[in-house]
Amino acid sequence: MPALPSWLTEPLWDQFAVLLPERPDYHPNHPLGCHRRRISDRIIFDKMLQLLRFGCSYEAIADTTCSATTIRSRRDEWIRQGVFARLKQIALEAYDRIVGLVLDQIAVDGSITKAPGGGEVAGRSPVDRGKQGLKRSGMTDGHGIPLGRVLAGANRHDSPLLAPTLDRLDDLGPLPDDVTVHLDAGYDSDKTRTLLNERGLHGRIAHKGEKAPIQASQRWHVERTHAWQNAFHRLARCYERRASVVDAFFDLADTIITVRSLIRRAWTTHRWDERPNRRP
Incomplete structure (x- = not known):
């Protein structure tokens, strides 16, 4: 096959x-x-x-x-x-x-997968009874094309991984003058907004405690890309160390x-x- x-x-x-x-x-x-x-x-x-x-x-x-x-x-x-x-x-x-990358609309989000073998980028997973897991902070353009990622243990929070993830934009050359970064409620903090302002980026962040369907913003593109990546079974259950x-x-x-x-x-x-x- x-x-x-x-x-x-x-x-x-x-x-x-x-x-x-x-x-x-x-x-x-x-x-x-x-x-x-x-x-x-x-x-x-x-x-x-x-x-x-x-x-x-x-x-x-x-x-x-x-x-x-x-x-x-x-x-x-x-x-x-x-x-x-x-x-x-x-x-x-x-x-x-x-085709053209849609770089004026960027989406960033984290995804946790299994890492039974542990390794350099594995950690205790908070959603899998403390078993070894892998987190990736992924970034996509406005159509879901993967632009880069940062790998970390599953016990790392999404927010501290935002800065190194956005650093991957430097490899793409000149960016549009007006770039909006779409984030979920896990990034809802003054620290995140300060980080985006320092980089000249606009943030569209879901608010904690408020129900907001994923279709309400462009965040669904990165969620779909995570699903595409998880269709590759070596990434969904990673044994590499x-x-x-x-x-x-x-x-x-x-x-x-x-x-x-x-x-x-x-x-x-x-x-x-x-x-x-x-x-x-």
């Missing part, structure tokens, strides 16, 4: 392959002049997509084409080279160029979400050879 449809996998791989450095099939310094052929990067990339989508272990996804150790070592190699972060940035730039690995899987998931949204919105306005037969 494929992890993703071919109309989504192929453009992802085409761009991913360009970012990889050229490597010979055989190690040039082998004393006998020969060695086992290097496992294809495409095989490892497909395994990474399966790991992200299905949430299975490395041993469960390994087969005769590659071992679990090879998947882990190649994953770490790509993380050191910054391939996942660069892929996400390219996807955002392509979306902004073709290192923060760099968790970030890499989030970057890959955000790239998939961005490219999928780009294809969906460009389906009615553009034509290309691998265009899906119907709107995804």
Whole structure:
């Protein structure tokens, strides 16, 4: 069963392959002049997509084409080279160029998921009987395109994570003159308003103790994006212990979400050879 449809996998791989450095099939310094052929990067990339989508272990996804150790070592190699972060940035730039990011309306919110293995960004979850959990403070544009995130333990409050989350806006280049940040009642404090004023941002914050449907503002975009991310089972139940690995899987998931949204919105306005037969 494929992890993703071919109309989504192929453009992802085409761009991913360009970012990889050229490597010979055989190690040039082998004393006998020969060695086992290097496992294809495409095989490892497909395994990474399966790991992200299905949430299975490395041993469960390994087969005769590659071992679990090879998947882990190649994953770490790509993380050191910054391939996942660069892929996400390219996807955002392509979306902004073709469709356009809605940066005058920003939404930020936190989401708690399970982290049974603990790790660098795990903590006692207040909503899961103190078990290990992971919190992500996510930020999206006005259409729900993920712009960045901050990872922390599940016991961290949303409010202190707002400043480092908004710092991710610096990677997007010039912002519109008038930017509104939509927040839920967890951010309703003078400290938050002072933070937004210092950055020249307008805040639309739900008030504590007042019922306000999520549809009343643009906050629902970030809630929907959290749901999209949780559809990748490796993020909804994270066993990775290192923060760099968790970030890499989030970057890959955000790239998939961005490219999928780009294809969906460009389906009615553009034509290309691998265009899906119907709107995804």
